[in-house]
Amino acid sequence: MSYFSDAWNWLIASQNWHGSNGIPIRLAQHLEYTGLALIIALVIAIPAGLAMGHLRRGGFAVVTIANFGRALPTLGLLVLIFVLTSGSILSWLIPLVALAIPPMLVNTYEGVLGVDRELTDAARGMGMTEWQILRKAEIPVALPLILLGVRTSAIQVVATATIAAYIGLGGLGRYIIDGLARDEYNVVAGGAVVIILLALAVQGLFTLLRRVIVPAGLRGQAQNS
Amino acid sequence: MPHKKFTAVGLAAVACVAVAACSSGGSGKSSSSSGSNPLAPSASNSVVVGSANFPEDELLAQIYADALTSAGVKVTTKFNIGAREVYYPEVVKGAISIIPEYNGALLTTSVDKTSTATSTADVDAALKAKLPSTAEILNSSAAQDKDSITVTQANATKYHLTSIADLSSVAKDWVIGGPSEFQTRADGIVGLKKVYGLTFKSFSPLDESGPITLAALTSGKVQAADVFTTTPQIITDKLVSLSDPKNMFAAQNVLPLVYKKAASAKVVSTLNSVSAKLTTAGLLAMDKSLSVDHQSYTTVASNWLSQNGLK
Numbered sequence: 001m002s003y004f005s006d007a008w009n010w011l012i013a014s015q016n017w018h019g020s021n022g023i024p025i026r027l028a029q030h031l032e033y034t035g036l037a038l039i040i041a042l043v044i045a046i047p048a049g050l051a052m053g054h055l056r057r058g059g060f061a062v063v064t065i066a067n068f069g070r071a072l073p074t075l076g077l078l079v080l081i082f083v084l085t086s087g088s089i090l091s092w093l094i095p096l097v098a099l100a101i102p103p104m105l106v107n108t109y110e111g112v113l114g115v116d117r118e119l120t121d122a123a124r125g126m127g128m129t130e131w132q133i134l135r136k137a138e139i140p141v142a143l144p145l146i147l148l149g150v151r152t153s154a155i156q157v158v159a160t161a162t163i164a165a166y167i168g169l170g171g172l173g174r175y176i177i178d179g180l181a182r183d184e185y186n187v188v189a190g191g192a193v194v195i196i197l198l199a200l201a202v203q204g205l206f207t208l209l210r211r212v213i214v215p216a217g218l219r220g221q222a223q224n225s
Numbered sequence: 226m227p228h229k230k231f232t233a234v235g236l237a238a239v240a241c242v243a244v245a246a247c248s249s250g251g252s253g254k255s256s257s258s259s260g261s262n263p264l265a266p267s268a269s270n271s272v273v274v275g276s277a278n279f280p281e282d283e284l285l286a287q288i289y290a291d292a293l294t295s296a297g298v299k300v301t302t303k304f305n306i307g308a309r310e311v312y313y314p315e316v317v318k319g320a321i322s323i324i325p326e327y328n329g330a331l332l333t334t335s336v337d338k339t340s341t342a343t344s345t346a347d348v349d350a351a352l353k354a355k356l357p358s359t360a361e362i363l364n365s366s367a368a369q370d371k372d373s374i375t376v377t378q379a380n381a382t383k384y385h386l387t388s389i390a391d392l393s394s395v396a397k398d399w400v401i402g403g404p405s406e407f408q409t410r411a412d413g414i415v416g417l418k419k420v421y422g423l424t425f426k427s428f429s430p431l432d433e434s435g436p437i438t439l440a441a442l443t444s445g446k447v448q449a450a451d452v453f454t455t456t457p458q459i460i461t462d463k464l465v466s467l468s469d470p471k472n473m474f475a476a477q478n479v480l481p482l483v484y485k486k487a488a489s490a491k492v493v494s495t496l497n498s499v500s501a502k503l504t505t506a507g508l509l510a511m512d513k514s515l516s517v518d519h520q521s522y523t524t525v526a527s528n529w530l531s532q533n534g535l536k
Contacts, residue, residue, distance in 0.1 A: 079437060082436070082437055083440045086440060087440055167437055168402065168429040168431050168437070168446075178430065181404055181405035181430075182406045182409050
């Protein structure tokens with residue numbers, strides 16, 4: 001139980017909020033890694049999911065990619081790529097992107113696929129082009145699920161970006177790795193608390209985003225992850 | 226009726242497998258004297274050679290076992306026991322007669338955590354003074370598997386580096402890498418400053434002489450790194466381990482830790498002969514044969530013993 005009070009004391013100590021190993025800097029680095037991985041995953045997964053969902057093809061590929069991505073040993077991949085590329089940025093970028101793609105891809109695909117066929121038929125009947133159907137009919141209806149996919153990816157990547165610290169980089173993982181190496185368990189616990197709070201903040205951000213982006217009439221769907 | 230026949234055949238098959246399993250149990254590396262109390266001391270001309278759960282220690286144990294067998298001692302082996310916390314009490318009790326150890330680590334982990342001895346002589350003396358009465362160490366070999374500050378061959382040649390002291394001209398421009406605790410422990414950054422007066426440009430936390438550290442060193446992400454002296458990549462990547470004349474890193478000589486009652490004159494003289502021939506370079510070459518050339522423990526051990534006239 002004293003780990004909680006140790007973590008608390010570490011969190012409120014002012015020296016841990018300043019300097020190059022302070023919480024603000026580590027947080028900023030952590031968000032950098034998370035942000036870059038998420039953006040790249042978005043660019044890859046969303047268009048692919050939209051296309052496959054709209055054309056109603058590639059379902060098997062989507063499921064396979066999703067399972068493969070979830071089974072990947074992130075830390076193992078990190079070390080492997082680090083050794084192969086002599087420590088390039090790909091070392092942590094590839095594992096995090098690989099982790100982020102499956103939820104986005106699957107949810108986007110399922111979201112578009114699940115749009116009521118009568119709706120798309122009606123849109124086609126009105127003379128809309130395939131592109132217009134996707135933009136005006138399918139995406140708005142699939143939006144809750146797509147957003148859910150992005151949220152799931154974001155939280156997973158925030159939690160896993162700690163691995164960057166294993167190859168000497170920064171981020172909140174620094175507290176976990178250094179704390180463990182030096183038997184400073186208050187630092188480990190404190191660092192873990194910060195990561196948890198960050199994940200909760202991401203969750204809160206997406207809840208807000210949902211309220212803003214998703215049309216009121218569709219908000220009742222896809223409540224659970 | 227087919228259903229009944231199937232069941233009968235199935236039961237017979239299971240029975241056969243069970244009998245076979247029971248009778249073949251105990252073969253292979255972890256055999257122990259059958260039937261007797263595993264914690265009782267062995268008879269005087271038969272010993273139990275154990276090893277920790279990492280390849281180098283298992284190799285050394287294989288060498289000890291092989292040498293003893295050639296000398297006519299009856300040997301049973303118990304390899305891959307676990308970490309020191311597990312096997313050390315077993316040696317003190319006598320369940321294990323002999324295990325290859327590293328004097329510095331043995332001293333500060335299990336015998337005297339407060340010891341500040343760093344040279345081979347001091348560490349051995351401290352061990353002899355503080356080991357429990359049932360156990361003893363035999364002669365230490367010249368072979369050491371210790372931390373070292375290691376650089377690439379190119380840098381060693383360019384800046385004429387042979388010892389850690391030679392780094393004074395380049396340290397302020399160099400990044401040094403090592404495990405995260407290198408930054409805070411006494412024989413790390415702190416020791417480099419105190420003992421050799423070196424301050425590096427920055428420190429990069431990597432892993433403990435593992436793939437991350439070695440990749441960072443060879444690719445130039447760090448210019449110096451904390452690498453163990455018997456890491457095979459020293460040979461394959463052409464690295465140079467700088468010497469440590471002021472003993473900032475405590476000595477880690479390979480030596481046998483033995484249970485006194487099992488240490489007959491023959492056992493002691495055989496193991497001392499092995500230790501007399503063991504060198505860091507020899508151990509490094511053997512580790513390379515094991516992990517890079519994928520030779521078996523028995524082959525590597527046997528070759529080394531033959532080459533050194535101990536078999």
